[in-house]
Amino acid sequence: MRAVDGISFDVDRGEIVGVVGESGSGKTMTALSLLRLVPEPGKITGRILYGENDVLEMTDDEIREFRGNEVAMIFQDPMTSMNPVLRVGFQIEEAMAAHRRFTGQQARDRVVPMLQRVRIPAAKERIKDFPHQFSGGMRQRAMIAMGVSNEPSLLIADEPTTALDVTVQASIIELLRDISRELRAAVILITHNMALVASLCNRVIVMYAGRIVEQGPTRAIFKNPQHPYTWSLLRSMPRMDEVGKERLVSIRGVPPDLGKLPTGCKFHPRCRFKVDRCLTEEPPLAEVDPEQLARCWVLMKNVPNPEMQS
Amino acid sequence: MQQSAVTPATDPTIKSPLLRVENVVKHFPTGGAFGRAVVHAVDDVSLAIQQGETLGLVGESGCGKSTLGRVIVQLQPATSGHIYFKDTDLTKLRGEKLRRMRQQVQMIFQDPYASLNPRMTVGDIVSEPLRNFRVARGRKAEQKVQEVMRVVGLNPGFVNRYPHEFSGGQRQRIGIARALVLNPTFMVADEPVSALDVSIQAQIVNLMEDLQTQFNLTYLFIAHELAVVRHISDRIAVMYLGKIVEIGPSDAIRDRPLHPYTKVLESSVPVPDPDLEAARKPILLKGEIPSPVNPPPACRFHTRCPIAQKICSEVEPPLEMKESGRFAACHFAGQL
Ligand SMILES: Nc1ncnc2c1ncn2[C@@H]1O[C@H](COP(=O)(O)OP(=O)(O)OP(=O)(O)O)[C@@H](O)[C@H]1O
Ligand code: SF4
Ligand code: SF4
Ligand SMILES: [Mg+2]
Numbered sequence: 001m002r003a004v005d006g007i008s009f010d011v012d013r014g015e016i017v018g019v020v021g022e023s024g025s026g027k028t029m030t031a032l033s034l035l036r037l038v039p040e041p042g043k044i045t046g047r048i049l050y051g052e053n054d055v056l057e058m059t060d061d062e063i064r065e066f067r068g069n070e071v072a073m074i075f076q077d078p079m080t081s082m083n084p085v086l087r088v089g090f091q092i093e094e095a096m097a098a099h100r101r102f103t104g105q106q107a108r109d110r111v112v113p114m115l116q117r118v119r120i121p122a123a124k125e126r127i128k129d130f131p132h133q134f135s136g137g138m139r140q141r142a143m144i145a146m147g148v149s150n151e152p153s154l155l156i157a158d159e160p161t162t163a164l165d166v167t168v169q170a171s172i173i174e175l176l177r178d179i180s181r182e183l184r185a186a187v188i189l190i191t192h193n194m195a196l197v198a199s200l201c202n203r204v205i206v207m208y209a210g211r212i213v214e215q216g217p218t219r220a221i222f223k224n225p226q227h228p229y230t231w232s233l234l235r236s237m238p239r240m241d242e243v244g245k246e247r248l249v250s251i252r253g254v255p256p257d258l259g260k261l262p263t264g265c266k267f268h269p270r271c272r273f274k275v276d277r278c279l280t281e282e283p284p285l286a287e288v289d290p291e292q293l294a295r296c297w298v299l300m301k302n303v304p305n306p307e308m309q310s
Numbered sequence: 311m312q313q314s315a316v317t318p319a320t321d322p323t324i325k326s327p328l329l330r331v332e333n334v335v336k337h338f339p340t341g342g343a344f345g346r347a348v349v350h351a352v353d354d355v356s357l358a359i360q361q362g363e364t365l366g367l368v369g370e371s372g373c374g375k376s377t378l379g380r381v382i383v384q385l386q387p388a389t390s391g392h393i394y395f396k397d398t399d400l401t402k403l404r405g406e407k408l409r410r411m412r413q414q415v416q417m418i419f420q421d422p423y424a425s426l427n428p429r430m431t432v433g434d435i436v437s438e439p440l441r442n443f444r445v446a447r448g449r450k451a452e453q454k455v456q457e458v459m460r461v462v463g464l465n466p467g468f469v470n471r472y473p474h475e476f477s478g479g480q481r482q483r484i485g486i487a488r489a490l491v492l493n494p495t496f497m498v499a500d501e502p503v504s505a506l507d508v509s510i511q512a513q514i515v516n517l518m519e520d521l522q523t524q525f526n527l528t529y530l531f532i533a534h535e536l537a538v539v540r541h542i543s544d545r546i547a548v549m550y551l552g553k554i555v556e557i558g559p560s561d562a563i564r565d566r567p568l569h570p571y572t573k574v575l576e577s578s579v580p581v582p583d584p585d586l587e588a589a590r591k592p593i594l595l596k597g598e599i600p601s602p603v604n605p606p607p608a609c610r611f612h613t614r615c616p617i618a619q620k621i622c623s624e625v626e627p628p629l630e631m632k633e634s635g636r637f638a639a640c641h642f643a644g645q646l
Contacts, residue, residue, distance in 0.1 A: 022507040121597075135598045165370040165599065166534060170578035170592040192508055195537075195580035199587045219584050236512035238541030240564070240581045247519075248541070250512035254477045270509075 009205055009215060011186040013153065018197035019190045021207035022255050027190045031156050068099040072147030076159035081143060082131045088142050089127025095146045114145040118175055137168035141175065148179055155180065158190045173199060194237065198222055206230050209256050209266035212285055216292030226294040226301060228273045272309055273298050316631045318557045319356040323635035327358040328496055328528045334391030336381050340603065350602045351377040353552040364522070364529040366543030366560065368536055368575065370599055374552045375532045376420060379498040382530065383415045413443050416489035420501040422481035426473040433469030436487045443492060458487045462517060479510035490521065498530045503538060515542060536579050540564060548572045551610040552602055554629060558636035568638035570615050570646040617646050
């Protein structure tokens with residue numbers, strides 16, 4: 001089974017790239033592949049270039065070095081990645097010390113400033129707390145502090161705000177924006193939330209059934225989506241400026257099972273714009289604009305009055 | 311305080327209320343190291359729901375939305391207060407009378423994965439209320455089940471399958487079918503789409519709108535997020551730490567929120583539009599939601615409110631009518 005298939009993209013320093021898709025679309029697998037963390041018996045083929053180096057060719061020592069010093073990962077549920085019986089401050093110190101970028105003393109001295117940087121109030125006192133004494137939002141901040149404490153050049157955030165309350169989400173979004181600017185890190189944001197992408201990302205990658213179906217600059221993707229999946233997804237969400245009750249465009253059917261993918265275009269059983277060719281031949285990810293790619297035989301620009309058809 | 315002030319339960323703009331909730335309180339005793347602590351899950355809530363409308367209920371995790379929903383449909387008893395359904399106080403009914411009324415108020419649950427018994431077939435799940443309420447059995451029950459399954463877009467041939475054989479969206483349809491099978495007039499929908507994939511949410515929202523028209527249903531639609539609630543609701547109630555802080559027509563609340571917390575919620579939610587996002591200025595709150603075991607005195611929002619004054623921690627602002635059909639509980643309503 002191919003959980004992800006033929007993914008290519010690049011992220012520059014200082015850039016936030018959003019990877020969006022629904023559950024099972026392969027977003028998280030893509031991120032884990034970047035770190036060579038795909039669970040057994042998973043296999044990754046292809047090339048993952050970090051600067052000049054191919055992550056897939058790295059020795060065990062090199063990959064450990066890469067994961068620890070160059071990359072940080074932030075997950076949806078910070079509780080699963082923190083040790084419940086160790087004090088928060090100590091865990092952040094450990095994270096720094098483990099990667100030998102800082103001496104023990106340096107690491108110790110950096111803990112409070114790191115927590116202040118992610119705006120934990122009364123950081124000096126709170127370093128002695130255990131994770132359960134932190135609220136969900138504070139734990140997520142502490143996770144981010146731990147992640148960025150080594151000054152990574154690549155930050156992978158997997159649904160970093162999904163488990164949080166709306167008002168707390170807002171502050172984490174601001175924090176991620178600031179941190180990416182301050183660190184000048186490349187950030188990959190994995191999410192199912194299109195609004196979060198609109199808010200944070202410079203570029204967007206839309207995944208469906210383990211493939212990239214569309215990618216491009218955020219504004220182009222939102223204003224001028226070319227793949228029917230992207231187009232429908234955007235129209236299935238209620239708009240803030242909606243007047244009266246408009247009916248939502250709904251995508252019929254369900255996302256496919258990766259074990260039994262349909263022939264041809266993987267979206268064709270749910271697509272309202274399909275043509276005969278879609279049933280048998282999978283379209284390539286092709287350029288529709290200098291910076292925008294889409295995997296579709298038809299493309300939305302060739303559909304007159306798409307709203308009428310849906 | 312004035313005598314007989316207008317409350318959201320006696321809102322004169324609600325011409326024919328189907329349901330009126332008056333001063334409802336729900337406290338949960340909790341163990342805790344210090345003996346008797348109490349969770350103030352719902353505290354003195356009053357509201358009315360117009361026949362045929364959708365009232366949205368929003369608020370952050372733990373503010374008491376689900377508890378209020380469960381108390382309204384009598385799945386849990388209220389600690390105090392009254393719930394009038396078509397002028398009958400449900401909290402006073404017992405036995406056969408309560409059962410007959412309860413058929414008309416049903417609930418769709420928050421989590422379509424946890425709320426269906428994995429060992430029961432879909433047919434048994436959907437027909438269970440018919441048996442519990444002794445409405446129909448045998449052939450008649452079977453026919454009714456097939457009919458509602460068709461109505462919610464499930465293949466009636468699947469009656470013998472188990473919940474795990476269905477996707478999240480289909481499970482939510484099963485939950486809706488179960489709620490619909492007794493021909494209710496009122497439904498509490500507790501976050502019916504929150505756990506679903508984005509492409510499936512619109513299917514369920516559209517289905518709920520269609521059912522409302524088809525069966526003249528009245529909804530209380532609970533969510534923690536504003537966009538979907540606003541889309542489906544005629545009016546919205548905003549809850550904070552067990553209390554309703556604002557209630558009014560959806561459009562009015564969007565265009566000009568009166569309560570600072572409503573304004574904060576509005577500003578916090580990212581919208582799927584990069585241009586609007588570039589212009590949006592979130593109002594960031596200090597601190598996080600205080601514990602409902604120990605809610606702050608007077609205005610419960612004062613510990614986080616950007617415009618709090620001294621009076622806010624001393625005098626509780628009543629939920630009073632500020633404009634026709636609009637209520638807010640704030641000393642400085644409309645000033646943030
Ligand atoms: N059976 C119970 N016993 C004790 N406390 C309870 C019980 N049910 C709910 N609570 C508490 O009451 C408060 C309100 O909970 P409720 O589930 O109503 O919130 P909610 O607004 O629905 O939250 P969410 O958005 O997370 O679903 C919470 O503090 C919760 O822990
Ligand atoms: S290739 Fe065909 S089926 Fe696939 S998205 Fe395009 S139009 Fe739809
Ligand atoms: S009463 Fe005071 S603290 Fe409460 S919401 Fe209004 S201004 Fe803020
Ligand atoms: Mg709830």
